[in-house]
Amino acid sequence: xxxxxxxxxxxxxxxxxxxxxxxxxxxxxxxxxxxxxxxxxxxxxxxxxxxxxxxxxxxxxxxxxxxxxxxxxxxxxxxxxxxxxxxxxxxxxxxxxxxxxxxxxxxxxxxxxxxxxxxxxxxxxxxxxxxxxxxxxxxxxxxxxxxxx
Numbered sequence: 001x002x003x004x005x006x007x008x009x010x011x012x013x014x015x016x017x018x019x020x021x022x023x024x025x026x027x028x029x030x031x032x033x034x035x036x037x038x039x040x041x042x043x044x045x046x047x048x049x050x051x052x053x054x055x056x057x058x059x060x061x062x063x064x065x066x067x068x069x070x071x072x073x074x075x076x077x078x079x080x081x082x083x084x085x086x087x088x089x090x091x092x093x094x095x096x097x098x099x100x101x102x103x104x105x106x107x108x109x110x111x112x113x114x115x116x117x118x119x120x121x122x123x124x125x126x127x128x129x130x131x132x133x134x135x136x137x138x139x140x141x142x143x144x145x146x147x148x149x
Contacts, residue, residue, distance in 0.1 A: 039094040066097040075141040104130040
């Protein structure tokens with residue numbers, strides 16, 4: 001014979017239960033640990049290879065906002081940059097995506113501009129480009145592949 005057993009559910013609201021038995025859900029973050037991957041030092045890279053790498057790194061940032069701003073900027077200016085300007089742009093791309101985005105849009109309340117970028121010609125050009133004074137619809141530029149013979 002089957003017996004029907006009904007159990008009454010109770011909810012405990014004691015301080016100990018609410019505190020998850022002393023185990024925090026999210027452990028505190030230790031702000032003293034800072035991990036940053038150092039940029040790769042490239043030697044022997046031709047200027048054509050550097051330009052191609054910078055185009056790729058401008059397009060594949062990880063967040064669409066930065067991809068859009070940087071890929072359009074790269075398409076517009078990289079072919080005219082000198083080796084020193086390419087080096088400066090390369091160093092800028094070593095910064096975190098959201099920092100670059102906020103600096104390009106001059107949103108310094110979210111991410112303050114470090115002193116090392118205050119006089120950057122490349123960043124000023126990026127800021128001017130990001131302003132989009134022509135009010136054009138922003139799209140990712142087409143990739144230019146070498147034509148096959």
